[in-house]
Amino acid sequence: MGIRPEVIEQVAYELHRRAAIVLPQDARRSIQHMCARETHKLSKFVFLEIIENFQIAENESRPLCADTGLPRFYVKCGNEAVIEGGFVALERSLRRATASATREIPLRPNRVHPLTRKDPDNNVGAHAPSVDYSFEPDAAWLDITTVHKGGLFGSDYRMLFPADGIPGIKRFFLDAMSEFFRRGLSCQPAVVGVGIGGSKDVCFRLGKEAACLRLVGDRHPDPHIARLEEELLALGNEAGFGPMGFRGDNSIMDVHVEIAYTHTGGLPVSVHHFCFAMRRATARIYADNSVEYREDPQWFTPYYRREGID
Ligand code: SF4
Structure with a gap:
């Protein structure tokens, strides 16, 4: 048995x-909150369409x-x-x-x-x-x-040096956001997962799990990592990106960081988007x-x- x-x-x-x-409740609440505080007309319109879309999906039992x-x-x-x-x-x-x-x-x-x-x-x-x-x-x-x-193409990886530290991680994070948003590699708003450390494959896996398997609003139990999550979230949302690549006040629902012990000579980092069709x-x-x-x-x-x- x-x-x-x-x-x-x-x-x-x-x-x-x-x-x-x-759509899970955490994503729903986050998108509604982003919509309420959005000041750019076009981005506000996009948020409202996204909200209407997930309501129709549920009412009509369609994907x-x-x-x-x-x-x-x-x-x-x-x-x-x-x-x-x-x-x-x-x-x-x-x-x-x-x-x-x-x-x-x-x-x-x-x-x-x-x-x-x-x-x-x-x-x-x-x-x-x-x-x-x-x-x-x-x-x-x-x-x-x-x-x-979703957001199939919204993933990237960079091998940094240990001396690049947190500033290097932030720079790569912003580079990746800008690439994903401008080239339409994933639909925003999104949850962003960041993997730091491990070997290349573990770094990639952890970043994806961080994006897909933690709730919006969840913070890492290690206060240093939790602080980095808050800083990356603020950085991403201050960059002027809105939903679907338009100019706006916010496009990142949350940032989740996971770490793995890594080789002493390197600082591998991966960045992943989990799109709003979460x-x-x-x-x-x-x-x-x-x-x-x-x-x-x-x-x-x-x-x-x-x-x-x-
Ligand atoms: S909402 Fe997500 S799954 Fe749908 S097209 Fe955009 S990135 Fe792909």
Whole structure:
């Protein structure tokens, strides 16, 4: 007896549905707040259109954006959790749910072979949908989060030197914002995730998780990192960018920073946009197969951010 694959499949399907249609409360509040304080006429108009768009999506049960982005999963597994059929069964359930959700919700079948452009028409293929894992001690549940990651081109990476420090990070952050906004690489307003440290792949992964898996308004528990988040948020919103690349008072809902210990000779930094069509939804499946849906992915637990040997 354990967590059943058919329950995982039903939950994953429902997560796709919720993520595609219902804008999470934190994003909703943030966009409404930005709209209220916007003083530029055109940007105000854009904010009002965005608000009307997410209200229509919910009222008519239609996706928030015609572009599904790239649907993906984050799975946090309690150390004591038992899955019938193991992780292979879990992954089969996630892939089946993605194919049926694409057909029935519907989601746009975005995933194609990178060279032949063959489209299986179901968002399933090699490494698609991707599944990232983390673990949690003293728990027997399974947390599943889906993210339909939009703003596909709103990501960048730079290897800084340790001496570049915080000023170097701020400079790269502003360079990236300006590139994303002026070239239309991602729709604003957005949550910006910043990964600092690690190896290149870990730096990139953490920045993306910081953008997609923390609520607007959440602050890092380390006060130094929390201060940097506040400073980058103020810096980005003082730069004169508004929604959808127009001039305006604000275009960044929040900045989330995550760090990883890195090589002593470098200071890798990555910057990621999570666009205003913020598609994410989470559910916890308990050992008795009961299910609880929620909005906060609770991905960055103290255990996940641990620094010591234990
Ligand atoms: S960036 Fe976001 S809002 Fe813009 S088209 Fe892509 S998914 Fe839609």
